[in-house]
Amino acid sequence: MRVALDAMGGDRAPAVNLEGGADALRRYPSLTTLLVVGDEEILREEAPKHGLDLADPRVKLVHAPEVIGMSEPGAKTVRRKKQSSISVAMDLVKAGEADAFVSAGNTGACVAAAQLKLRLIPGIERAGIASGLPNEFGPCHLLDAGANPEAKPTHLLGYAIMGSAFAKGVYGVALPKVGIMSNGEEDEKGTAFTKQTFALIKEFVATGRAPFEFVGNVEGHDLFERQLDVCLCDGFTGNVVLKSCEATAKAMSKWLKQELLASPVRKLGAMIAKGAFVNLKERANAEAYGGSPLLGVNGVVIIAHGGSTATAMRNAIRAAVESVNHKVNDHIIEALEGISKMEGGES
Numbered sequence: 001m002r003v004a005l006d007a008m009g010g011d012r013a014p015a016v017n018l019e020g021g022a023d024a025l026r027r028y029p030s031l032t033t034l035l036v037v038g039d040e041e042i043l044r045e046e047a048p049k050h051g052l053d054l055a056d057p058r059v060k061l062v063h064a065p066e067v068i069g070m071s072e073p074g075a076k077t078v079r080r081k082k083q084s085s086i087s088v089a090m091d092l093v094k095a096g097e098a099d100a101f102v103s104a105g106n107t108g109a110c111v112a113a114a115q116l117k118l119r120l121i122p123g124i125e126r127a128g129i130a131s132g133l134p135n136e137f138g139p140c141h142l143l144d145a146g147a148n149p150e151a152k153p154t155h156l157l158g159y160a161i162m163g164s165a166f167a168k169g170v171y172g173v174a175l176p177k178v179g180i181m182s183n184g185e186e187d188e189k190g191t192a193f194t195k196q197t198f199a200l201i202k203e204f205v206a207t208g209r210a211p212f213e214f215v216g217n218v219e220g221h222d223l224f225e226r227q228l229d230v231c232l233c234d235g236f237t238g239n240v241v242l243k244s245c246e247a248t249a250k251a252m253s254k255w256l257k258q259e260l261l262a263s264p265v266r267k268l269g270a271m272i273a274k275g276a277f278v279n280l281k282e283r284a285n286a287e288a289y290g291g292s293p294l295l296g297v298n299g300v301v302i303i304a305h306g307g308s309t310a311t312a313m314r315n316a317i318r319a320a321v322e323s324v325n326h327k328v329n330d331h332i333i334e335a336l337e338g339i340s341k342m343e344g345g346e347s
Contacts, residue, residue, distance in 0.1 A: 001030045003320050004098035007038035008067045008085040009105020011307050014038055017104065018050040020313025025058055027314070028321055035098050037062045037089040050310075064088035070306055074108025078116060086110055090117045093299045100300035100320035102291060104308040110301065111147045111294060118299040121329065123336040126155040127296035129235070129303055130166055131242050132289045137227040138171060142181075144235040145242045145292060151234035153197040156180070157204060161339070162295040162332050163230035164212035169331030170322070176211075176229035179218035181237060189217055197232065209339045246305075290315025293323055295332065300324050 005021050007014045021034050036043060036052070040063040047054050054061065066084040068077050078087055086105055090113040092098040103110050107129075115127055128144035143159045144151065160178045167176035180197055182190040187198065198217065205214045215228065220241070222228055233241070256277075260270040270277065282288060290312050291304035300323045304316040 001028075001100075001321050001324060002033040002035060002098045003031060003100050003102055003317055004035040004037055004062075004089040004092040005317065006085045006089045006101070006103035006105050006110075007036045007043055008064070009103040009110075009306075010304070010313075011070065011104075012309070013104070014043060014046050015050055016308060016310040016313050018043070018047050018052045019310035020308075020315075020317065021059075022051040022053070023310065023314040024317040025056065028318060030325070031058070031317065031321055033058055033060060033098075034317075035060050035062050035089070035092055037064050037092070038085045039063070039065055039067075062088060062092065068106045068109045070106050072106060072109070074106060074110075075112035075116075077106070078109050078112045084109070086113050087117075090114060090301075093301075094118055099324045100302065102302045102304065102313075102316050102320050104291075104304035104306055104313060104316070107146055107303055107306075110303050114294055114297045114299065114301045118297045118301070120296055121298055121332060121336070123340070124158050124162065124296040124332075126151065126158065127294050128155070128159045128162065129238070129292045130163060130230075130295050131238070131292040133223050133242075133245060135223065135228065136225055138173070138229070140223050140228045140231055141166065142223075142231050142233065142238045142242055143295070144233065144238050146235045146239035147294060149234060149236040149239075151193075153193065153200045156197045156232045156234075157200055158296065159232050160201060160210075160212060160214075160230065161335055163232070165331040165335040166293070166295060166328060167229040168211070168335075169328055170326045171229075173229055175213050177215050177227055178212045178230045178232065179215045179222065179228055181231050181233040181241070182217035182219065185217050185219060187216060193234070201232075211335050211338065287312040288315060289319070290317070291319050293319065293328065295328070298329065300328065 064085040066081040129147045130141040131145035132139040143163045164176040167173040291302035294301040302320045
């Protein structure tokens with residue numbers, strides 16, 4: 001397994017990327033090669049400080065002298081900075097020298113580079129980021145969580161097909177449940193966009209070709225307490241929801257800690273319940289997911305949060321390895337081919 005790591009991407013680069021990469025090499029035996037992409041001079045100086053052994057035959061430095069900043073426009077900068085760490089790492093996947101790409105860098109640039117260099121899977125109009133949230137019944141994936149802010153209803157239909165294929169192939173869900181994020185569960189609720197999407201998906205489901213169960217409109221609380229595998233939304237809405245959920249989890253953890261340390265009696269209770277608190281933190285911890293797959297492109301692309309820690313980057317690399325092992329794109333292609341065959345049989 002060969003993973004191309006954008007070592008210069010993210011708010012804490014290259015430190016957390018190098019540390020996360022070193023940890024991934026220790027933990028995941030199937031990771032045979034880590035292609036560390038970035039300014040070689042900087043990486044040679046920083047790697048020893050963060051536990052990455054450059055003498056390890058599994059580590060290969062790939063020089064990329066340019067960096068795309070977090071605030072730079074994605075597509076324009078990818079075209080202008082052809083030697084950026086994002087572009088060079090994506091080129092490795094395109095050339096077949098890497099099996100997957102991982103970055104905590106500029107999301108727009110990662111999406112643009114993936115679509116320009118790897119191209120979309122035939123039948124998919126737009127790529128989408130699938131970000132997992134902890135749900136009582138298993139992970140619920142927001143799709144899209146930031147790749148396509150100005151989506152069309154047909155894009156969300158594509159997300160429904162890809163998301164259900166992802167849930168089947170990776171999590172073994174026989175018939176994934178798919179809903180649309182709205183401001184109420186009633187069919188008539190939502191914006192003009194969500195109403196059009198609702199009608200389109202309902203019409204598609206009526207043909208009998210849908211590889212998922214459509215549960216209609218869903219609300220914010222459904223993400224955590226309803227049996228739901230994929231929640232459809234445009235990238236703007238998904239990104240706001242995702243970051244709000246992450247911030248809420250961090251705030252609640254901080255407030256709970258403050259209250260538990262407020263008195264000796266509470267401290268004693270906290271010690272007794274320590275195991276439960278640890279498990280709860282792990283369940284709600286975004287770092288455990290590490291990175292989110294960009295579904296719809298001809299390659300495995302994992303996009304991590306710009307503020308990722310070393311633990312998150314290690315888990316982003318783990319997500320890349322798992323996506324390759326689970327053959328995520330093969331499941332998406334299979335789902336699309338199945339729909340096409342059914343269309344052909346009807347005509």
